[in-house]
Structure formats: C-alpha cells, structure tokens
Amino acid sequence: xxxxxxxxxxxxxxHSTKLRIGQKLSLSLVATGLMGQLLFWxxxxxxxxxxxxxxxxxxISLGSLTYTWQLYRHKQPGISNDxxxxxxxTAKGSVxxxxxxxxxxxxxxxxxxxxxxxxxxxxxxxxxxxxxxxxLSFALKGKSASQWFVYGSLYTMAIDLLGIKFIWKYRHSxxxxxxxxxxxFFQTCFAFILPEIMQSLNQPYFDLKNLxxxxxxxxxxxxxxxxxxxxxxxxxLLFWGLAGFLxxxxxxxxxxxxxWYCSWVCGCGGLAETAGDTFRHLSDKSQRxxxxxxxxxxxxxxxxxxxxxxxxxxxxxxxxxxFIIDSGTLAHWYxxxxxxxxxxxxxxxxYPIMGSRVWCRFGCPMxxxxxxxxxxxxxxxxxxxxxxxxxxxxxxxxxxMGIDVKAYAQKGQDIxxxxxxxxxxxxxxxxxxxxxxxxxx
Amino acid sequence: MNxxxxxxxxxxxxxxxxxxxxxxxxxxxxxxxxxxxxxxTALMYIxxxxxxxxxxxxxxxxxxxxxxxxxxxxxxxxxxxAHKRVHLVNRESLSxxxxxxxxxxxxxTFDWNGLDLxxxxxxxxxxxxxxxxxxxxxxxxxxxxxxGGLIGIELAEMLHSRTIDVxxxxxxxxxxxxxxPPEESEMVNAEIRxxxxxxxxxxxxxxxxxxxxxxxxxxLTTGEHITCNFVGITAGVRxxxxxxxSTGLAVRQGILIDAFGQITIEDVYAIGDCAELTVATPGRKxxxxxxxxxRNMGETVARNICGQSTPYEQGVWxxxxxxxxxxxxxxxxxPVSFGSGVxxxxxxxxxxxxxxxxVYDANGKILGFNLMGIRYRQEVCTKWIxxxxxxxxxxxxxxxxxxxxxxxxxxxxxxxxxxxxxxGKNIHKKAERSLSSVVKFLTSWS
Numbered sequence: 001x002x003x004x005x006x007x008x009x010x011x012x013x014x015h016s017t018k019l020r021i022g023q024k025l026s027l028s029l030v031a032t033g034l035m036g037q038l039l040f041w042x043x044x045x046x047x048x049x050x051x052x053x054x055x056x057x058x059x060i061s062l063g064s065l066t067y068t069w070q071l072y073r074h075k076q077p078g079i080s081n082d083x084x085x086x087x088x089x090t091a092k093g094s095v096x097x098x099x100x101x102x103x104x105x106x107x108x109x110x111x112x113x114x115x116x117x118x119x120x121x122x123x124x125x126x127x128x129x130x131x132x133x134x135x136l137s138f139a140l141k142g143k144s145a146s147q148w149f150v151y152g153s154l155y156t157m158a159i160d161l162l163g164i165k166f167i168w169k170y171r172h173s174x175x176x177x178x179x180x181x182x183x184x185f186f187q188t189c190f191a192f193i194l195p196e197i198m199q200s201l202n203q204p205y206f207d208l209k210n211l212x213x214x215x216x217x218x219x220x221x222x223x224x225x226x227x228x229x230x231x232x233x234x235x236x237l238l239f240w241g242l243a244g245f246l247x248x249x250x251x252x253x254x255x256x257x258x259x260w261y262c263s264w265v266c267g268c269g270g271l272a273e274t275a276g277d278t279f280r281h282l283s284d285k286s287q288r289x290x291x292x293x294x295x296x297x298x299x300x301x302x303x304x305x306x307x308x309x310x311x312x313x314x315x316x317x318x319x320x321x322x323f324i325i326d327s328g329t330l331a332h333w334y335x336x337x338x339x340x341x342x343x344x345x346x347x348x349x350x351y352p353i354m355g356s357r358v359w360c361r362f363g364c365p366m367x368x369x370x371x372x373x374x375x376x377x378x379x380x381x382x383x384x385x386x387x388x389x390x391x392x393x394x395x396x397x398x399x400x401m402g403i404d405v406k407a408y409a410q411k412g413q414d415i416x417x418x419x420x421x422x423x424x425x426x427x428x429x430x431x432x433x434x435x436x437x438x439x440x441x
Numbered sequence: 442m443n444x445x446x447x448x449x450x451x452x453x454x455x456x457x458x459x460x461x462x463x464x465x466x467x468x469x470x471x472x473x474x475x476x477x478x479x480x481x482t483a484l485m486y487i488x489x490x491x492x493x494x495x496x497x498x499x500x501x502x503x504x505x506x507x508x509x510x511x512x513x514x515x516x517x518x519x520x521x522x523a524h525k526r527v528h529l530v531n532r533e534s535l536s537x538x539x540x541x542x543x544x545x546x547x548x549x550t551f552d553w554n555g556l557d558l559x560x561x562x563x564x565x566x567x568x569x570x571x572x573x574x575x576x577x578x579x580x581x582x583x584x585x586x587x588x589g590g591l592i593g594i595e596l597a598e599m600l601h602s603r604t605i606d607v608x609x610x611x612x613x614x615x616x617x618x619x620x621x622p623p624e625e626s627e628m629v630n631a632e633i634r635x636x637x638x639x640x641x642x643x644x645x646x647x648x649x650x651x652x653x654x655x656x657x658x659x660x661l662t663t664g665e666h667i668t669c670n671f672v673g674i675t676a677g678v679r680x681x682x683x684x685x686x687s688t689g690l691a692v693r694q695g696i697l698i699d700a701f702g703q704i705t706i707e708d709v710y711a712i713g714d715c716a717e718l719t720v721a722t723p724g725r726k727x728x729x730x731x732x733x734x735x736r737n738m739g740e741t742v743a744r745n746i747c748g749q750s751t752p753y754e755q756g757v758w759x760x761x762x763x764x765x766x767x768x769x770x771x772x773x774x775x776p777v778s779f780g781s782g783v784x785x786x787x788x789x790x791x792x793x794x795x796x797x798x799x800v801y802d803a804n805g806k807i808l809g810f811n812l813m814g815i816r817y818r819q820e821v822c823t824k825w826i827x828x829x830x831x832x833x834x835x836x837x838x839x840x841x842x843x844x845x846x847x848x849x850x851x852x853x854x855x856x857x858x859x860x861x862x863x864x865g866k867n868i869h870k871k872a873e874r875s876l877s878s879v880v881k882f883l884t885s886w887s
Contacts (some may be wrong), residue, residue, distance in 0.1 A: 076635060078766030082602045083490040172766070174848035281492070287501065383876065385844055386819030388761050388770070390732050391451070392483035393496035410499070427846055431763040433770055433816035436844050440876040 023070050029063025041129040044118065050135040057157070064161040068168050077172035079429050081281075081398070089352070090278055096352035104349030111340040114147035140193070141200035149196075155271065156192040160184050162274040169277075175424045175437075179263055183270040191267045205229050205238050209265050211244040213304040214366035216339055219311050220331060223423060252374055256439055257380025258370035259422025262360060269360055271348065272400065273423060276356025280400035280425065283355035289402055293362050293419065300338055301368040307334045357400040361419055371418030378424065382415040384408065385434045395426035395435060410433050444746065445527060445537035446470040447517055451732055452713025453543035454478040454499055455739025457510045460480045463747040469535060471527070473516035474567050477502055482732060484570045485595045488577075488601045509781035511876050522706050531875060539746055542685070542696060545731055546678035546714040555649025560656035561672045561768045565817060566594050573599075576671055581605050583669040587646045587660050588676030589616045591762050594629070596673045599767055608639040608667055610646055612661075622777050622785070625813055628793050629764045636765050654700075663764060678730055680715040693717050695728050700752035702742040710746070715854070731760055757823045758809075767794055772822035773809030775800050782807065786832070786863070790814070790857045801832040815852070816844035820883055821872070836860055838872040841882050 019027070036056035039046065072080070088095040111117050118128020126134055130145050133153055137145035163184045170176035190209045199205055204226040212218040218241050227234035252260045262269040272280075283289075310327035313319055320326050348360030360367050374380060382405075389412070395405035401419045405426045408415045415435075427435040444460060446453045449472035457470050472478075483497040505512050515529040520540070528534045543546045550556055560581075562572050570884030584600050586593050593833040600607045613619065615626040618632065633640045644672035649672055658668040690695040691705045695717030702710045713735035714728070723729045737756070744751040761770045775798065779785050782803040789796040795814035801807050806829045810822045821842040825835050839853040857868045872878055 076632075076766045081489075081491040085493050086490040116848075173846060175846045179849055247734070285496075313710060381876075386759070386823070387733055387736070387818065388759070388819060390482040390761075391480040391497075391499050392486060393480065393492050393498075394483075394486060397492040397496045409498075423845060431768065432761040433768050436878040438845060 023067055026063045026067035029059045033059030037132060040132045044127050044131045049132050052133055052367050053132050061161060068165040072168045080169060082090050084281055092353060100352040102348055104345055107345040107349050110147055110151055111344060117147050119147050139197040149409060152192050156187050158275045159187045166274050166277050169403060175427050182264045183273060186265045187267050187270050216304055216334055219308050222313060253370055253373040257378050257422050258374045261370055262421035263423045272356040272360060276351050279351045279356045281397050283400050283402035285396055286405050287401050296362045297368045300363055301365045303334060304365040307331055355400055361401050375418040379440045381438055383436050384412050384440050387412060388432045388434045390432055394429040398425050398429045442466045443538045444468050445535055446541040446543055448472060448543035448545055449478040450481060450545045450713060452735035452739045455736045456712060456743050457543055459740050459743030460746055461508045461510060463743060469511040469513060471513045471515055476512050476514045485599050488570060488599045541742060542711040542715060543713045544681040544715040547681045548674055549677040549679045550674055553646055553648055555651055558649060558651040558656040559654050560670055561649055563674045564592050577603055581671040584671040585667055585669045586673040586675055590675055590677055593675035594764050596675055601636055610641050610644045612645050614643045618777060624787060624789060625796060625811060628813055631793050632765050632767050682715055695734055701745050702738060702753055707785060710742050712742050725755050757826050759819055767814050770812040773826040775809040775811040786856055786860055788852060788859055797852060805831045807832055807835050817842040818844040833868055836868045840874040841872045841879050843874045
C-alpha cells in the first residue's frame, strides 16, 4: 500500500479486465507449451519425444499456476465473479466461440479420426501427438500410447491445474476446497494412474469409479471376457462393478445425495467443476430447458437399460433381437450417439457456449439414476434460511445445472431436485447466507 | 374488485402475488421504473458483471400474465382519492376499488451545492444504474462517496471492481456505528481499507464543485478539496411521498398507516419504504426501510384486502447485508452500546473477519444475535428470542443455529469459553449441528 498524496487513496491494485504484464507472460508460457505439442503433432521427427513432452508440460503447468497466483493474490478470499457477463471468454464472445470450435474439432478427431493424432495403424509405431506421449505411456505401463492415453493425460492435467485454480478462487470455503481435492485425487489416481498400472501388470483396464450405466460397456462381451480371463482379480472387479451400481450408489446417495459421485468423484463432473467452472453460469435456467432435460436424460437412461438388457440376453441365450433391433447394433449406436457424440463432442466441446454440465444435466444415465435416488430416497436437500432471501439471482445464475434456485429460496422452500449435483456454489455465492447443503431431513 | 398497486418493488410485488394466491380480484401494478419487477438489491451485481438484468427479475416474464396480474409501465402524475382514479403522465388514467401505495424510497439529500451536476447521483433506481454505467464508460478515474451505510459500501465495492479509486466520506467516527456495535463497526472499517478504499471518518461534505455542468470535485467542511469526476450520494433514503404531500393524505416522514396498513383515506393502503407506522413496537422504528419489512407488509396487506383481518406485526427484527466479503446477519435487538442491564457476549476471530455476539438482559434472557462472516439460522434464533430463552440454554445448544457450509470451522466453543471467563460457569455443548436436530428443536417446545 502506498499513499501518493494526502487526499488521494491508496493506489487500487484490485482486479481489472485488463491483464497485467505478469499474467500475459504466464499465458504465454501456457501457449508456448501447447505450441510445442502442436509442432510435434505436425512433425514428430523434428525432435525427441521425451524432452518435448517434459518441457511442454512444465511450461503449461508453470504458466497455469503462476497465472492463477497472479489472478487471485490481490483479492480478498471471497466470491470473485466480476466481469463474468462482460468478458469475451465467459460471456459467449468471439473467444468463447473459437474455443468451443477448437474443442469440438479435437473431440471429433479423437473419437473418429485417431490416425490424424498419429495413432499407428496395425501395430505400427505412433507418430504425431500420440508419439509425444509414448515415453509417459512406457513409463506407466510399458506399452506405447493410444489416443485414449493422450486424452487421459490432457484430461487429468486440465482437472489438476484448473482444480488448483478453483481451490484458490474458493479458498475461503472448506467445502469447495475439500471437494476439489477429492476430484483431483480420484481423477489422478483412480481414472489415470491406477488403470495404467493395472494394465502394466497384465490386468484389464478398469476405472474403479466409472460405474454402469455411465460405463455403458460394462456388460459388453469383450469387457466381461477380459475380466473373467483375469481370474480372481477380474472377478473382484466384476463384483465391484455390480456392487457399485446396486449397493454403494443407493447407500451413499441416501446418505449424502448424488453429490458424493457427481461433484466429489466423477471425472466428467470433475472436469465440469474445474475446467468448466468459468462457464457454469451459461446453463439455461428456463422452464423449457428443464422440460427437455427430463425428456432427454430419462430417454438416455431407458436407452442404456434397453441396450444393456439386449446385450446380456444375447450373451446368455444367443438371442440377438430382444428389442427387435440387433443387440450389437444397439450397442454400436449407443456408443456412437451417447458415449462419443453426446458426452464428448457436445458435453465438453460446447462448454463455452452452453455451460459446463450439459452432459451431466441432459445426457448422463448415471446422473439420471442418481437423480431418481436423490429425489425419492435421500436425506440430502438444500435448506433456506427463513426469510433472508433478497431475490438477487446469484444462486440461479451460478447453478451449473440450470436449477432456478431463487424460485425456491425466495419462497423459503427447501430445494430437492433430481438434477442437483450438490456443488455448493449456490450457497457460496449467496450474499445473504440463505442456502445450506444438508444431510438429513 | 379492482386493485391497483403503485410501485412494483418487493412490497408491491409481494402484495400482488399474495392477493392472487388468496383471491380472484383484478390486479394492476404500475411502475415507472421497469415493466417487470426485479430485485433492487441486485443492481450492484449487474454493474460488476456477476449477472445480467434478466436474472434479477423476481419471476419469469410469463408468470405475471399467467397469474393475471396486469403490469403497466407509467409514471403517476396524480392520485384522485375522491374519484378513485390514478392519472399517469401519459394522460392515461386507471380506476380502482382499492389502492395500494408502494412507492418506495428516494435517496436522502441535504442542501449541498452541486447536486444537479452531471456525475452526481444516488444508487436506488434502475435508471441510476444506467447513469452509473454511462459515467463509467465515459471514464471515472476517481469517485467520492458521500455517506456510509449499506448502499454506500455497495457502491464502493462496485466502483472498486472497475479499479476506480474511491474515497468514502463518513460523518460518524466509525462505519455504520449507529447500527453496528463498535467492534463490528471497526471490522467493517478494516474491511473497507483492506480493499484500498480511502475511508474518511468524521468527515463531512460541504459542497460539490463543477465545471461546464460536470462534477469536478468536492469540498469538505474542513475546506479540503478532493478532485474527482464522480460523486455518489448515499446518505440514506427517505420515503418517496412528494407526489402525495398535497393530497390531504396524512404524511409525517412517510405515509401514516395503522396496524392494518390502512391510511386515513378509505380503501387506500400504504406498504414498504413509503409507509410509516403511526405507532411502533417499543424499541423499533416507525419506518424500517428494508427489503424484509416491505415483503412482510405486502403479505399483511394482501391478507387484509382479501378479508382476513391481520394486524402488521413488526416481529423479531432481522436483517442481513454483505460488506465486501464479510456477510452480516442480525436477529433480534442488538444495541450499539451495552450496560444498563443489557450485556453482550462477544467473540471475534483474530483475522477480524468473523465475529459472533449474543445479547442478553440482566435476567439472562436472550435478546439478540449479531453475526459477521458467520451464518446463523433465522428460525432458531427467532425461536430462542421469542421464548425468552436463558443465555446458558442458548449457549448449550448454540450449534443448532449454525448455518455455515459443511466443514466450516465452528466457533461456538469459543463463546462458551468466554462465558466461563466472565461468569466462572462451565457450559457444556448439548446439541449437534445437524438438520434433524434443528427440525426436532423447531417442532418441539413452542
């Protein structure tokens, strides 16, 4: 603090729409790191993979962390949503559209044209971006990388780095800090490192927290065969998967609501909460959106149940046409439409335009299942504090699930909605202390 | 029956919604500010870019049509009580069987020179926000805010969010010390300064200076001159009744109303900021210009109009605010000084951002709660106050009131320790912070 004249205030070092020089340098570090990966993608023979990978990841991490530090160090701990509706990135401006387009294209390449990323066909060596991640893949599991390994690495990096940003932003709220640490832990260990290590031990790829019906291929032949071939450990995983769906999920949801999964454990939710936090206010709050949400999400739930029943019937009896259409065709179309197009391309690609939880809100069959449990068999609810609501609209605005929280809060009603993922941000942004997430009721 | 409401703030809007819930009367609501009712208290969030105007509306636009509440945008020119007609500036006129006046407040000004200069304004009306935005776009390099109070500190936060240097002139020797006890008031002073606002206590404005019709600075009563290109006037509000003063209506500061919201003229009611109770409950003010009072009055008037005679009761006082990052909640009676039978038990966090104060009388009866940076549950505090619960019983069960988010640090033990230091009595915690215990408590011994 410095006073430059008796009548002048201390110079205001507060936040601004304009980036300071240090922030620009930090963003340049991130850009340089990404550029390194892009150059390698375009011509992998230019340099060795290992140094490029190490240097680029270091630059991206360093840039991201120093940017975060500079963004929040001058701010008092508390809600910092200034400029969300005026900034081009967060208010659907040109920056947002460009980013959405780039993400969408990346997902399309990832799902349908992995050879463009450099995936070696028929056992040939990888090239391009995938070759860049070979050293990391060899280190973890002794095999070369696939497009999914590259995706997993980038995904984990996004959750970890932007998770740290989220923690810094919400450092005044222990609920937000603990929740984000949990997300980072489950993504890094359960979704990324553990399955890779299991593969290196010749065990099947298995993400312990990815439960059916989100993990729609759980009952597919290749998956079940893979588990059964792995002997005792495989049977344990089979048991884990079934118990996860039939026992853990209902019990934990009864105790804590669907949040135990959606905003503490799940990777899709994890990305939405960290990388997607910047876009959470873009969710559509209209009644119309809510109507479509119910139609689509329960439609997907029916689809996954029908598809899975058909697949199981085929496995057990050989009968392929339980629901008229061939079970293999059903499974194929589910994978294409829901598994790839909806959860990936729309779910993440459209973050900057439709908000961070499009997949979780409209598409995820696990969320649909958890939602039904939460609505009818759970102690979880959000309570309102008497008559303190001033109808300001912060809670509804920052609800990533598009719940019109204010509509309940201003009437003093508890909020008990199937879609609520319990992220706790409505309660955090409330300027009058009106909302509280509760177990018990 | 044809009901006309002037003003669509929280008082008018609540009245309209509650009348509809109870009856089939024709309802018309007039406002010169906006067609659709919105939350006035959210103006600051629009300016800071937290949310768009759309999100501050009380209800979705089609709600009012579905509820058959007619919304009219127009400015009232005069009210003809004798013929039960309201004339608008656009020459339209509206008739009524029952009239509800909910005209709200206007910023309080004094006879300062320069109030009419460009760049001098209050922050109350939607138009004020537009003017502030226009001024900001043009470029405010330095702003002076005249008056402490909630709107003053909110305006400071708004300007601060745009990196504008702000000087705040406060007449008292500490922020809002006519409402907040000294320690809490000092916490707000510190919070204001933490945000690099130039807070000038015991400082008064003499006049505002201008050049070519635009504000150029202010002169203080000490003679000091501060150059600035924006002046915010936030020295409180007063009832918006100028239009009604010459109509024969009983007006003191506000429109005088009886316990049923009715005024001296038959079939006319007044609610919210513009209304003044003829007689207030002991210890309370005749005008309580806050959101919650307006809403409660709106509900009461709706009952009375719909045939359910209900007196307006001031109830257990509560209010809340946010001073930059520090949330504030108050329940019951919290004076600004203690002694003469009223004691307070006060705990403050070392970072000066959190505090809890319990106020009780000589017999140990709990009177009030004052919270900074900590959330307490209104229903629980109100119930203790209404039941005149003993401070020691409150201390035993204090966790029931805690409304902070999960995993938040609990400080209720600190209060029990302080009580022990003062009285030598050991109070043991007897309740857990859980919803089921709260529900049990609220539904038992009433």
